[in-house]
Amino acid sequence: MHWQAAYGIAYITPGMLIFLVFCIAPIFMTLFYSFTEYNLAQPPEWIALENYAKVFSNTQLRKALVNTVIYVIITVPLQTIVAMLVANFLAEYLNNRYGRFLRSVIFIPTLASYVAAASVWEVILASKGGLLNEILGIFGVGPVNWLGDPKTALICVSLVAVWKSVGYFTIIFYAGIMNVDVSVREAALIDGATPRQRFWYITVPLLKPITYLNVTLGIIWSFQAFDIVYKLTGGGPFGATSTVAYIIYAYAFQDFRIGYASAVAVLLLAVILIVHFVQQHFFEGKED
Amino acid sequence: MKKLLVLTLASAIGIGLLAGCGGQPAAENTGSGAPSGEATELTLWLPIYQFGDGISDADFWNEKLDAFEAEHNCTVNLEILSWSDYATVIYTGMLSGAGEGPDVVYVTETYDLIDAGLIAPLDEYITDEDREKYVFLDQGAYNSDGQLCTWPMMAGNPCVIFYNMDMLEAAGITELPTTWDEFYDVCVALKEANPDVWPFIQSWGATNGVSAMLASFWPFFFQAGGEVLDAEGNLNLDSEATLEVLSFINKMKESGIFDDSIVTMDDPNGKFVNGEAAIIINGTGNAATYTEQGINWQCSLGLEGSAGLATNFSVDSLAVASYCENKPLAAELIKYITSAKCMDDYHEQIYGMPSLTTDATYTEPEPFQSMYTNDADKMHVVPSFEGSASFMDQFQQNVQGMLMGQLTPAQVIEQTMAYYNEQIVS
Numbered sequence: 001m002h003w004q005a006a007y008g009i010a011y012i013t014p015g016m017l018i019f020l021v022f023c024i025a026p027i028f029m030t031l032f033y034s035f036t037e038y039n040l041a042q043p044p045e046w047i048a049l050e051n052y053a054k055v056f057s058n059t060q061l062r063k064a065l066v067n068t069v070i071y072v073i074i075t076v077p078l079q080t081i082v083a084m085l086v087a088n089f090l091a092e093y094l095n096n097r098y099g100r101f102l103r104s105v106i107f108i109p110t111l112a113s114y115v116a117a118a119s120v121w122e123v124i125l126a127s128k129g130g131l132l133n134e135i136l137g138i139f140g141v142g143p144v145n146w147l148g149d150p151k152t153a154l155i156c157v158s159l160v161a162v163w164k165s166v167g168y169f170t171i172i173f174y175a176g177i178m179n180v181d182v183s184v185r186e187a188a189l190i191d192g193a194t195p196r197q198r199f200w201y202i203t204v205p206l207l208k209p210i211t212y213l214n215v216t217l218g219i220i221w222s223f224q225a226f227d228i229v230y231k232l233t234g235g236g237p238f239g240a241t242s243t244v245a246y247i248i249y250a251y252a253f254q255d256f257r258i259g260y261a262s263a264v265a266v267l268l269l270a271v272i273l274i275v276h277f278v279q280q281h282f283f284e285g286k287e288d
Numbered sequence: 289m290k291k292l293l294v295l296t297l298a299s300a301i302g303i304g305l306l307a308g309c310g311g312q313p314a315a316e317n318t319g320s321g322a323p324s325g326e327a328t329e330l331t332l333w334l335p336i337y338q339f340g341d342g343i344s345d346a347d348f349w350n351e352k353l354d355a356f357e358a359e360h361n362c363t364v365n366l367e368i369l370s371w372s373d374y375a376t377v378i379y380t381g382m383l384s385g386a387g388e389g390p391d392v393v394y395v396t397e398t399y400d401l402i403d404a405g406l407i408a409p410l411d412e413y414i415t416d417e418d419r420e421k422y423v424f425l426d427q428g429a430y431n432s433d434g435q436l437c438t439w440p441m442m443a444g445n446p447c448v449i450f451y452n453m454d455m456l457e458a459a460g461i462t463e464l465p466t467t468w469d470e471f472y473d474v475c476v477a478l479k480e481a482n483p484d485v486w487p488f489i490q491s492w493g494a495t496n497g498v499s500a501m502l503a504s505f506w507p508f509f510f511q512a513g514g515e516v517l518d519a520e521g522n523l524n525l526d527s528e529a530t531l532e533v534l535s536f537i538n539k540m541k542e543s544g545i546f547d548d549s550i551v552t553m554d555d556p557n558g559k560f561v562n563g564e565a566a567i568i569i570n571g572t573g574n575a576a577t578y579t580e581q582g583i584n585w586q587c588s589l590g591l592e593g594s595a596g597l598a599t600n601f602s603v604d605s606l607a608v609a610s611y612c613e614n615k616p617l618a619a620e621l622i623k624y625i626t627s628a629k630c631m632d633d634y635h636e637q638i639y640g641m642p643s644l645t646t647d648a649t650y651t652e653p654e655p656f657q658s659m660y661t662n663d664a665d666k667m668h669v670v671p672s673f674e675g676s677a678s679f680m681d682q683f684q685q686n687v688q689g690m691l692m693g694q695l696t697p698a699q700v701i702e703q704t705m706a707y708y709n710e711q712i713v714s
Contacts, residue, residue, distance in 0.1 A: 040383055041404030058711050060682065127549040128564075148493070148552040150692070234495040235681070237551040238689035253376045254496075254677035255712070256400050 027269075034262035044259065051263035061264060064235075064242040065271070067154055071225055071243060072275070074158035076218040079166050080211065086166070087173035088203055092195060103174065107167040114164070118231035121160045122147075147233055150240035157241050161228050165221070169214045176210035177203060212283045219279060223272050244268045328362040330618055333381065333390035335369050337442075337639040344368075348638055356624045362617060375400075382406045382609055391612040392621050395438055396604050398429035399672035402437050407607040409435035413619035421645050422626065427603045427669055432521075438605035439622045444641040444652075445571040446589065446601035446659065446667050447503045453584045455485065455566035467592050468511070468536055475545045478566045487545050489565040490537075492688055493552035497680025500687075503569040506600040508533040510668045513595025523673055523713075525683075526705045532594065534690065534697035541691045551688040571602075572656045573640070589659050589666060601667040675712035682707050 034051055036044035055061060086106065090099045109117060124131045127145040136142040146156045180202065188198050204211075226245040229235060235242030244264065252261035332353075338345050345368045353364045367390070369377060375397040382389045382401065393407075401407050409431060419425060424440040431437050451464060456474070459481035465471040471488075478487035490504035509516075514529030540546050553559075560568040561581050578585045590599040606625065608618040624630065628648040635641055635650040642660045643650050651657045673679075683704045689695040695703070 039400070039404055040380070041406055054711055060685075060707065060711070127552070128547075145548045145552070148548050148550075230495060233552065234493065234554065234684075236493060236685060236688050238692055238694060239685045242685070250678055250681060253373070254681075255675050256379060256404075257675075 083169035114227035486565040489556040497684035510598035511593025
C-alpha cells in the first residue's frame with residue numbers, strides 16, 4: 001500500500017509541477033501585478049488598490065463587460081442546443097457514411113483560423129455588395145449594415161462564433177450519444193417511444209455530464225472572445241462589440257500597462273467564477 | 289476535488305495569459321556594458337520591407353553588412369521581422385536583454401521604449417558632420433532630458449490624396465480641389481454623378497485606432513493647425529483644430545458623402561483599387577499598386593485648411609538598446625545602414641523612400657520627389673506619446689459614435705480626453 005502511494009505521487013508529480021508553474025503560479029502573479037504599476041521593463045511598483053479604483057470607474061470596460069455577458073448569453077445556449085440537436089440527428093438518422101461525411105463538414109469551421117473565418121464572414125456580411133445583403137435584396141429586403149449597426153453587430157459576431165464552434169461541440173455530443181448503452185435505446189424502441197420522446201427522455205438526461213462539460217468550456221471560451229471580435233469589428237462600432245479580453249489585450253500589449261490589465265483580468269476571473277458557480281448550482285447533482 | 293479542479297482550470301485559462309508577461313525586469317539587464325570595442329558581435333533587428341519579387345531583405349542586408357563586418361572586425365547577426373504586432377515584439381524582445389534581444393533595432397513606436405529606459409541616447413555619437421549630412425536627424429525621438437534616442441531610417445510615405453481621374457472626369461471635374469470647401473464640393477458632385485460609388489472613403493472601421501487615424505484624421509488635423517503635443521509634451525488634442533476636423537468629417541457623413549458603412553470600413557484601399565471609391569488619402573507607397581491596377585490617378589499633397597497646406601508623414605528609426613555592450617560600434621552600424629552607400633540601393637531594390645543624406649543619389653518618382661523637395665516643411669510627424677494606442681482606440685470608437693449620430697464632435701473630444709486623463713495617464 002505504501003509503495004502504491006509512492007508510485008501514485010511519482011506519476012502525478014510531473015503533471016502537477018507543470019500545472020503549478022503554468023496554471024496556478026500565473027494566477028497569483030497576476031493577482032500581485034494587479035496591485036502594482038508595472039510595464040515589464042521596470043520593477044513593479046506597489047500602488048495598492050489604485051488599479052481597481054480605475055477599473056471600477058472605467059466606462060469603456062463596463063460597456064465591454066456588458067457586451068461580453070451578452071455574447072456569452074447568445075453563444076453558449078445556442079451552440080450547445082444546436083450542437084446537441086445536430087449530434088442527435090446524426091446519431092439517429094445518419095449513422096452511416098453520409099453521416100460521417102457530414103460530421104467532417106460540420107467540423108471544418110472549427111479547424112479554420114479565426115482570422116480566415118472572420119475574413120469570409122466580412123465578405124458575407126458587408127453592407128455594400130455583401131453576399132447576405134445580395135440574397136436579401138432578391139426578396140426586396142435591406143441592405144442591412146450588419147456589422148455597422150450596434151443593434152446587429154454583436155449578434156452577428158456571436159452567430160459567427162457559434163458557427164465556428166458548433167462543430168466541435170457536436171462531435172463531443174455525438175461521442176456522448178454513441179456511448180449511451182444500446183440496451184436503453186432498444187428498450188425505448190420496444191416500448192414504442194417516438195424519436196422526440198427518445199430525445200427528451202433518454203438522450204438529454206443521459207447527456208447531462210457532456211452538456212455540463214460543453215457549457216463549462218463554452219462559457220470560459222466565450223468570456224475570452226477576442227480574435228473574432230478583433231478581426232470582424234475591432235470592437236466597434238462605437239464599442240458595441242468590444243469585449244473584456246480585447247481590452248485586456250490592448251492595455252497589456254499595446255500600452256504595456258501590465259498592472260492595470262492584470263486588475264481587469266482579475267475582474268474577469270471574478271465574473272467567470274460567479275457565472276461558474278451559478279452554472280454549477282444549475283447543474284448540481286445532475287452531472288453524474 | 290473535481291469542482292476545485294474545474295474552478296482552478298477556469299481561473300488559470302482566464303488569467304494565465306497575462307501572468308506569462310511577467311519576466312525579468314529590464315532594469316536588471318541594463319548593465320554598464322563592456323568598454324568600447326570589447327564586444328564584437330551585434331544583433332540587428334529590422335522589419336521586412338520587400339513586398340515584391342525582388343531580392344529579400346535578409347539577402348540584401350547580409351551582403352551590405354559583410355563590408356561593415358570586415359571593416360570593424362565584428363559580426364552582425366541579422367534578424368528580419370514581420371510587421372505582425374511589431375511594436376509588441378520589439379518591446380518584449382528588448383526585455384530579454386543582451387544576448388537574446390537586439391543591440392540595434394528598427395523602432396516605430398518610441399514612447400514606451402524610451403520611458404522604460406530600453407534604448408540609449410545617441411547624442412555622444414553624433415558629430416557635427418552627421419548633423420549636416422543626415423537631413424531627418426532632428427525628426428528622431430527624444431527622451432525627457434532632450435537627448436536624441438532614435439536615428440531616422442525610413443522617413444516619408446506622407447499621406448497624400450489620390451483621385452481616380454476617370455471618376456472625376458465623368459462627374460465633370462477637371463481640376464483637383466485645394467481647400468476643404470472645394471474638396472467637399474467635389475465629393476458632393478461625385479456622389480450626384482455616381483451614387484453607387486464612395487466619393488471619398490476613410491477607414492473608421494480599422495482594427496485599431498492607430499490605423500484609423502493615420503489617413504483619416506491626422507492630415508486634416510495638421511491642415512487645421514493642430515499640434516499633437518503642447519510645449520510641456522502633454523497631449524494637446526483638446527483643441528480647436530480637432531473640433532474643426534471632426535466637424536468636417538461629421539459634415540461629410542450628414543450630407544451622405546459617407547454612408548453608414550463608414551464605421552465598419554477597414555479596407556478603404558481595396559475599395560479604391562477596385563474602382564468602388566473615387567478619392568482616398570493614403571501613403572505615397574501605394575502609388576505603384578494603383579498604377580499596376582490600371583487606375584488613372586492623380587494626387588495632391590493635401591488640402592489647405594485654416595492653417596494652410598499640410599499632411600502627416602512617418603519617421604521610423606533605428607535605436608541602440610541600453611544594454612548593448614558596445615554602443616559606439618552600434619552607433620557606427622546605424623550610420624553605416626543609413627548611409628548613401630546602403631540606402632541608395634535599398635531604396636532602389638527594396639522600398640522607395642526619400643533619401644536620408646545629402647550625398648544620396650536616389651530620387652523618388654514624380655510627383656513625390658517634387659513634394660519632398662518643395663513641401664518638406666508641410667509634412668508633420670505624429671509624435672509618440674504615453675498611452676497612444678489606447679487613446680487612439682478610444683478616439684476611433686467615439687468618432688464612430690459621432691458618425692452614427694450618437695455624439696457631437698465636441699463630445700468626441702470631451703469624452704476621449706476624459707478617458708485619457710482618467711484611465712490612461714492618471
